Amino acid sequence: MSLDAKIPAGPLAEKWSKHKFNLKLVNPANKRKYDVIVVGTGLAGASAAASLAELGYNVKAFCFQDSPRRAHSIAAQGGINAAKNYRNDGDSVYRLFYDTIKGGDYRAREGNVYRLAEVSVNIIDQCVAQGVPFAREYGGLLDNRSFGGAQVSRTFYARGQTGQQLLLGAYSALNRQINAGKVKMYTRTEMLDVVIVDGKAQGIVTRNLKDGKIETHSGHAVLLCTGGYGNVFYLSTNAMGCNVTAAWRAHKRGAFFGNPCYTQIHPTCIPVTGDHQSKLTLMSESLRNDGRVWAPKTAELSQKLRKGELKVTDLKEEDRDYFLERKYPSFGNLVPRDVASRNAKEIVDEGRGVGGSGVAVYLDFAESISRLGEDAVRAKYGNLFDMYYQITDENPYEVPMRIYPAVHYTMGGLWVDYNLMTTVQGLYALGEANFSDHGANRLGASALMQGLADGYFVIPYTIGDYLATIGPKPVDTKHPAFEQTKKEVEERINKLLSLKGNKTVDEYHRELGLIMWEYCGMARSEEGLKKAKGLIHNLRADFWKNAIVIGENEEFNSSLEKAGRVADFLELGELMIDDALMRHESCGGHFRLESQTEEGEAKRDDENFAFVAAWEYKADNQPEVLHKEELVFENVHLTQRSYK
Amino acid sequence: MRFEVLNRNTTQDFRLRTTDFIKMSNGNMNLTLKVWRQKNAQTAGKFVNYKAEGISPDMSFLEMLDVVNEGLIHKGEDPIHFDHDCREGICGMCSLYINGHPHGPKRAITTCQLHMRTFHDGETVTIEPWRAGPFPVIKDLAVDRSAFDRIQQAGGYVSVNTGGVPDANEIAIPKVIADEAFNSATCIGCGACVAACKNASAMLFVSAKIKQFSLLPQGQPERYRRVQSMVAQMDAEGFGSCTNTGACEAECPKEIKLTNIAGMNLDYFSAKLFRQEELHEQGHGEG
Ligand SMILES: Cc1cc2nc3c(=O)[nH]c(=O)nc-3n(C[C@H](O)[C@H](O)[C@H](O)COP(=O)(O)OP(=O)(O)OC[C@H]3O[C@@H](n4cnc5c(N)ncnc54)[C@H](O)[C@@H]3O)c2cc1C
Numbered sequence: 001m002s003l004d005a006k007i008p009a010g011p012l013a014e015k016w017s018k019h020k021f022n023l024k025l026v027n028p029a030n031k032r033k034y035d036v037i038v039v040g041t042g043l044a045g046a047s048a049a050a051s052l053a054e055l056g057y058n059v060k061a062f063c064f065q066d067s068p069r070r071a072h073s074i075a076a077q078g079g080i081n082a083a084k085n086y087r088n089d090g091d092s093v094y095r096l097f098y099d100t101i102k103g104g105d106y107r108a109r110e111g112n113v114y115r116l117a118e119v120s121v122n123i124i125d126q127c128v129a130q131g132v133p134f135a136r137e138y139g140g141l142l143d144n145r146s147f148g149g150a151q152v153s154r155t156f157y158a159r160g161q162t163g164q165q166l167l168l169g170a171y172s173a174l175n176r177q178i179n180a181g182k183v184k185m186y187t188r189t190e191m192l193d194v195v196i197v198d199g200k201a202q203g204i205v206t207r208n209l210k211d212g213k214i215e216t217h218s219g220h221a222v223l224l225c226t227g228g229y230g231n232v233f234y235l236s237t238n239a240m241g242c243n244v245t246a247a248w249r250a251h252k253r254g255a256f257f258g259n260p261c262y263t264q265i266h267p268t269c270i271p272v273t274g275d276h277q278s279k280l281t282l283m284s285e286s287l288r289n290d291g292r293v294w295a296p297k298t299a300e301l302s303q304k305l306r307k308g309e310l311k312v313t314d315l316k317e318e319d320r321d322y323f324l325e326r327k328y329p330s331f332g333n334l335v336p337r338d339v340a341s342r343n344a345k346e347i348v349d350e351g352r353g354v355g356g357s358g359v360a361v362y363l364d365f366a367e368s369i370s371r372l373g374e375d376a377v378r379a380k381y382g383n384l385f386d387m388y389y390q391i392t393d394e395n396p397y398e399v400p401m402r403i404y405p406a407v408h409y410t411m412g413g414l415w416v417d418y419n420l421m422t423t424v425q426g427l428y429a430l431g432e433a434n435f436s437d438h439g440a441n442r443l444g445a446s447a448l449m450q451g452l453a454d455g456y457f458v459i460p461y462t463i464g465d466y467l468a469t470i471g472p473k474p475v476d477t478k479h480p481a482f483e484q485t486k487k488e489v490e491e492r493i494n495k496l497l498s499l500k501g502n503k504t505v506d507e508y509h510r511e512l513g514l515i516m517w518e519y520c521g522m523a524r525s526e527e528g529l530k531k532a533k534g535l536i537h538n539l540r541a542d543f544w545k546n547a548i549v550i551g552e553n554e555e556f557n558s559s560l561e562k563a564g565r566v567a568d569f570l571e572l573g574e575l576m577i578d579d580a581l582m583r584h585e586s587c588g589g590h591f592r593l594e595s596q597t598e599e600g601e602a603k604r605d606d607e608n609f610a611f612v613a614a615w616e617y618k619a620d621n622q623p624e625v626l627h628k629e630e631l632v633f634e635n636v637h638l639t640q641r642s643y644k
Numbered sequence: 645m646r647f648e649v650l651n652r653n654t655t656q657d658f659r660l661r662t663t664d665f666i667k668m669s670n671g672n673m674n675l676t677l678k679v680w681r682q683k684n685a686q687t688a689g690k691f692v693n694y695k696a697e698g699i700s701p702d703m704s705f706l707e708m709l710d711v712v713n714e715g716l717i718h719k720g721e722d723p724i725h726f727d728h729d730c731r732e733g734i735c736g737m738c739s740l741y742i743n744g745h746p747h748g749p750k751r752a753i754t755t756c757q758l759h760m761r762t763f764h765d766g767e768t769v770t771i772e773p774w775r776a777g778p779f780p781v782i783k784d785l786a787v788d789r790s791a792f793d794r795i796q797q798a799g800g801y802v803s804v805n806t807g808g809v810p811d812a813n814e815i816a817i818p819k820v821i822a823d824e825a826f827n828s829a830t831c832i833g834c835g836a837c838v839a840a841c842k843n844a845s846a847m848l849f850v851s852a853k854i855k856q857f858s859l860l861p862q863g864q865p866e867r868y869r870r871v872q873s874m875v876a877q878m879d880a881e882g883f884g885s886c887t888n889t890g891a892c893e894a895e896c897p898k899e900i901k902l903t904n905i906a907g908m909n910l911d912y913f914s915a916k917l918f919r920q921e922e923l924h925e926q927g928h929g930e931g
C-alpha cells in the first residue's frame with residue numbers, strides 16, 4: 001500500500017482554500033441521515049462533536065471519565081498560540097508556520113502546518129464568542145505572553161489554566177448540542193475496538209466502565225480524539241487515565257502508526273521524590289519568561305547544597321551557571337523544550353544537579369521578584385507557585401524552584417492524510433492522537449491550537465467529502481463484523497481476568513516506564529535501544545503469565561481497566577523502540593547519541609531521513625512494516641536549527 | 645560538549661538510581677484507614693479498616709491509597725475504588741470525604757493535592773464518598789456526578805455556532821470584569837460544595853457557572869433564559885435549597901465565593917419579573 005498524504009497542489013497560502021472548494025459537500029437536508037462516532041471529548045473531540053452536530057450530523061460521543069469536562073486537555077496550563085499579531089511585533093501566519101516547521105526540526109508537512117497557522121486566528125475568535133475568559137489588559141483587549149521557540153508574543157492565556165477554560169468552552173458547545181438532541185453522550189465508556197466492514201470503519205466496541213457491559217455502536221465514520229500516549233513511560237505529566245488503547249486497537253485493525261518514537265520531554269517539571277510517585281507535575285513553560293535556569297558551577301558546590309552544608313540563597317552569583325543564557329544568548333531561557341531538557345540532563349550527568357536526589361536544576365525567580373515585585377509575579381504565576389508549594393513544601397517566592405524534565409507529549413500518533421483520515425477508510429484521528437503537525441518536536445502552546453483547529457475548522461469540511469462519497473445508506477449493524485469484533489474484545493477481557501500471577505499491573509507498568517525512560521528517553525543509542533527491545537519483549541511475555549488482575553467483568557473494575565491499557569502500552573513500547581532504532585539521526589525530541597554536532601546539538605540527516613515513518617501492523621509477534629512518506633519542502637530552506 | 649554514551653546507559657547505574665529513589669521514599673508513617681466499601685449502588689456499604697504502613701510524608705493522599713491498593717491486589721483482594729485522573733487539582737475527578745471534610749482538612753486544595761505530611765504517624769483516617777442523594781455511589785468511594793453535566797446541558801452555554809463570529813478584540817471587556825468572570829470560571833465541577841452542605845445544595849456550583857456568563861457581554865442575550873433553565877434542572881435533580889450556612893464556600897477547593905449565589909438569586913428574581921414584563925407586553929400588543 002502506498003501512502004498518499006493528499007496535500008493539495010499549488011501555492012502554500014492557497015492550498016487550504018482551494019482544497020475546501022474542491023471537497024464534496026453533503027446537502028444540508030441529508031446531513032441528519034449520517035451518524036458520526038466521536039471517541040474522546042478533549043479539545044479535539046468536544047470541538048469536533050459540537051461542530052459536526054451544529055452542521056446537522058447525528059453524533060455519538062464517548063469518554064472514559066465521568067464527564068467530558070475532565071478530559072486531559074483540562075490540565076493544560078500555559079496557553080494557546082495564534083497568529084493574531086495583536087502586539088504589532090511582526091507576527092504573521094507565515095511566521096507561525098515557519099516557527100512551527102523549524103521548531104519541529106523539519107519533520108512536519110508544510111501544507112498541514114500552514115493550514116494550522118491559518119486557522120489559528122479563528123480559534124481565538126471562536127473561544128471568545130463562547131465566553132472563554134482569556135487574560136485581558138486594562139484597555140479591555142486580550143493579553144499575550146511569549147513561549148519557547150518564538151521571538152514574538154502570540155500566546156493567549158487564561159491565568160495558569162488555559163486548558164480548563166478552552167475545554168469548558170468546547171464542553172459548553174457540546175452541551176448545547178446534547179441539549180438539542182444532536183449529540184448522544186456516553187461517559188464512563190471505554191472504546192476497546194473499531195469495527196471494520198468491507199475495509200471501512202463503521203463502528204466501535206465499548207465497555208461501560210460502571211457495569212462492564214460490552215456494546216457495539218455503528219456510524220458512517222469514526223473519529224478518534226483520544227489523546228497522547230506519554231503514559232507508556234509510566235511517569236509523565238499526563239493524567240493517570242491517558243492511554244493508547246483506542247489508537248492501538250485501530251492500529252491493529254489497519255491504521256498505520258506515524259513516528260511513534262517522537263516524544264516530547266518537557267524541561268520544567270517537579271522532580272521525582274520517590275518510587276511511590278504516580279505522576280509528575282508540570283510547571284508551565286511560561287515560567288521561563290521570568291524564571292532563570294541555573295545550576296552550581298561545580299559538582300563540589302552541588303554536593304554541599306545537597307548535603308545542606310550550603311544554602312541555595314547563599315550561593316554567590318559567580319558560583320552560578322545560567323547555562324541556557326550562557327549557551328544560547330539570543331533565545332536564553334526560552335530555547336525550545338528539547339534543547340532545554342537535554343541541557344538539564346547534561347548538568348545532572350556532570351554531577352551538578354541539585355535537590356535530594358541530585359536530579360534537578362534550579363528555576364529562579366529572585367531577579368524577577370526584585371525587578372517586578374512579588375505581587376506582579378504572583379498575579380502572573382500565583383497558582384503555579386501555589387501548586388509547587390503544595391507538592392514540595394518549599395516556597396518558591398523565597399527559594400528557587402527545583403525542576404527536571406519529564407515526559408509530556410507525544411508528537412507521534414496515528415498516521416493521517418491532509419483530511420485527517422487514517423489509512424483505514426472512514427477512520428479519522430484528531431488532536432494529540434494523530435501525528436500530523438508538530439514534526440519531531442512540538443512548540444509550547446501549539447497542542448491546544450492543533451486540537452481545536454482539527455475539531456472546529458478542519459474535520460467539519462473534510463469529513464463531508466468522505467460521507468458524500470459513501471452516501472447516506474444506513475450502516476448494516478447485522479454485518480458479522482460487529483459480532484465478531486465484540487467476541488474478540490470479550491475473549492481478551494476474559495484472558496486478562498484469568499491472570500492470577502504474582503505481580504501487579506502497576507509493577508509491570510512502572511518497569512516498562514523505567515526501560516523506556518532510560519533507553520528511549522532524552523538520549524537514545526543503538527546499543528541501548530537494542531537492549532530495551534529485549535527487555536520489553538520479555539516483560540510482555542511475563543505480563544501475560546504472571547500479572548494479577550482482580551475481579552470480574554460485570555462490575556466497576558479498575559484493575560481490569562488498567563490491565564487492558566498496560567497490555568497495549570507493552571506492545572506500543574516495542575514499536576517505539578523499533579522506530580527510534582530505525583531513525584539513525586537526531587531530530588527534535590529524538591536525540592541519537594550517534595548523531596550530534598561538535599557542540600552536542602541534534603544533527604539531522606535530511607538526505608536519508610526527511611520522511612514520516614508510518615508503521616503497518618501485520619500480526620502478533622511479527623515485525624511491523626515501515627512505509628515512508630517523503631517530506632517535500634518547497635517553501636522553507638532546511639537549516640540546522642540554531643537558537644544561539 | 646558532546647553527550648556521552650556512558651551516561652546511565654548501563655543497567656547497573658540505572659538500578660543504582662532506582663534504589664536512590666527507593667531510599668528517599670522509604671516512609672515511616674503508619675496509619676489506620678477506615679474506608680467506606682460498597683460493592684455497587686444496590687448493595688449496602690460498610691466501613692472496613694486497613695493498615696497503611698511505611699508511608700512517606702512526600703506522598704500524596706492518593707499515592708498512599710495506591711500503596712494500600714497494591715497490597716490488597718497482592719493478597720488477591722479487590723482494591724479500593726476511587727475517582728481520580730489529573731492528580732493536579734484541575735480535572736475535578738477526585739473526591740473523597742476525609743475525616744469529615746470534602747477534599748480533606750486543608751483549605752483550597754483537592755484530594756489529589758493533599759500530601760501525607762498533613763497527617764501524623766499513628767493517626768486513624770476516615771475516608772468516605774461524597775454523600776448526597778443526587779450523587780449515588782457507584783462503587784466504594786466513586787459516585788455518579790452526571791447531574792452536574794445535565795444542569796450545564798440545560799443552558800450553561802452561549803448559543804454560537806462554529807465560525808462566523810466577530811474578531812476576538814472587537815468587544816473590549818474591562819479587566820476587572822474579565823477577572824471576576826474568571827474567578828467564577830475556575831470552578832472544577834468536583835461537587836465538594838454539595839458534599840459539604842447538609843441540604844446537598846448545588847447552589848455554589850450552579851451560581852459560579854451562571855455568574856461567569858452573566859458578567860461577560862457574550863452571555864447577555866441569554867442571561868435570563870439561562871438562569872431559569874439551569875435552576876429548573878438543578879431542582880429536578882433533587883439538590884436541596886440553600887440555607888446560607890456557608891459550608892460550601894469553606895470547603896470549595898477553588899475558593900468560589902458565596903457572592904456568586906447572591907448574584908444568581910438576583911438574576912433569577914429579575915428573570916421572573918422580566919418574563920412577566922414580556923408576557924405583559926405581548927398581551928398589550930394583542931389588545
Ligand atoms: C500538564 C500539561 C500541560 C499542558 N499545557 C499545554 C499548554 O499550555 N499549551 C498547549 O498547547 N498544550 C499543552 N499541553 C498539551 C495539550 O494539553 C494536549 O496535547 C491536548 O490537550 C490533547 O487534547 P486532545 O483533545 O487531543 O486529547 P485529550 O484532552 O487527552 O482527550 C482525550 C479524550 O479521549 C478520551 N479517551 C481516550 N481513550 C479512550 C477510549 N479508549 N475510549 C473512550 N474515550 C477515550 C478521554 O476520555 C478524553 O475525553 C499540556 C499537556 C499537559 C500534560
Ligand code: SF4
Nearest residue numbers: 831832834835837896
Ligand atoms: S463550586 Fe467549588 S466545590 Fe463546588 S463544584 Fe465548583 S470547585 Fe467544586
Ligand code: FES
Nearest residue numbers: 729731736738756
Ligand atoms: S484528580 Fe483531577 S482534580 Fe484531583
